[in-house]
Amino acid sequence: MVRDLTALTTDMSLQEAVRIFSMTRVTGLPVVNDKQQVIGFLSEADVIGAIMPRSRDMSGIFLSDFGEIARKMGQARELSVGDYMTERPVTVTEDINLSTVSETMLMERLKTLPVVRDEKLVGVINRTDVCSKLMEDREAI
Amino acid sequence: MILTVTLNPSVDKIFRIPGFKLGTFNNASEVMTQPGGKGINVAMMLNVLGHDVVAMGFAGNGPGRMVQDVLREVGITTSFTPLEGKTRTNYAIVDSEAGTVTQVRQDGPSVTPSDLEQLRRTYERLLDSAEMVIIAGSLPPGAEPSFCAELVRLAVHQGVRVALNVRRRVLAAALPAKPFLTEPDLRSVEKYNEYDVRKHEGRVSLVRELARDTQLAVVNAGSEVLLVSGEEAYSIQVPACELLGRIRLDDALIAGMIDSAIAGGAVSEIGRRGVAATIAAAASPTGQFASREDIEACIERTEVKPLA
Incomplete structure (x- = not known):
């Protein structure tokens, strides 16, 4: 687990969230309320989903879509984290075992899991942590 | 926490x-x-x-x-x-x-x-x-x-x-x-308000002034630590520290005092443990930290005197 409490709040703009992703070099962050309880998760994919047109076929983006993309990019400072986050995200507790974390990440296609104690954020666990731990355990066998 | x-x-x-x-x-x-x-x-x-x-x-x-x-x-x-x-x-x-x-x-x-x-x-x-x-x-x-x-x-x-x-x-x-606790950063300071903090008398006046607005006022001059809380006032001499200890003069003191305050220590005990932490940290290889055992070992090197 990474003992870091960097988090977003629902009233932050997507622009602020992306700035924090960029500066902290993460691909997503938990969203917390004023009691530090985890109420959502915002990933880069959520931000892209907020900006990109929702209806398009497999042939890709239509030329007319670029106008909408540009407009939404311009609006990013007005779009709020609360409107685009994943609500009630999957969380784990500190005592969870590695195999459950690995399975959850694979099944739910999640890169980062918030770790909570009494619903409050105490850290995050990401795929790199899981891989490192798996390698350590393999070496120990 | x-x-x-x-x-x-x-x-x-x-x-x-x-x-x-x-x-x-x-x-x-x-x-x-x-x-x-x-x-x-x-x-x-x-x-x-x-x-x-x-x-x-x-x-x-x-x-x-x-x-x-x-x-x-x-x-x-x-x-x-x-x-x-x-x-x-x-x-x-x-x-x-x-x-x-x-x-x-x-x-x-x-x-x-x-x-x-x-x-x-x-x-x-x-x-x-x-x-x-x-x-x-x-x-x-x-x-x-x-x-x-x-x-x-x-x-x-x-x-x-x-x-x-x-x-x-x-x-x-x-x-x-x-x-709750205030300790002014006195590094490179000669005068603080109207007090000459190079002199013991100036430091005493300063710590008493700070104590009006805080539960525990502390002045650390390197060679002595002054502590005032309400009617209680103490002076604790600090033995000459290792050079490395001078870089972080106040930090171990604050940590030692907070550790004691959280444990419910009396004012004189808070000061004593703060100074013991300073001595112990200064003697450590990095001049940075001291364990509880290191602090205990330095307690006897501290002498708490009532401040006149």
């Missing part, structure tokens, strides 16, 4: 150069790179003493990442507000032949009103779980003393005790909020 706030952290590079000479080449016999900033040093020591610590503040690029990585590696939870600029690097040259420590400090990256607002909101969330807050060190460019005063007010309003180890302007702004 103890929450430490370091608004202007650093990476400290300490060079041991016996016979250091200005204006020529010098060879370092040892170079140490450590996370720095007063609040960070206090957090590291409290962590060694077994406390649950969350370290927050501003962290920029480069050295700022190293600071957070080291804190997390030793088991401290971090919650830093990211900055666009680069966290500062401070330098110290320890010359054991001359018995001197030469320090070079940077201002640190500037913060914007939006950075301050983001930090304030993080602070308010974390206050909910804090039993004590420690705000220590300098302000980065862009932060005014009133911001620090606001942090103290928010904590006191929630019934959380605050320890402050900051410079004069910041302390003056924060004192009306009635922090």
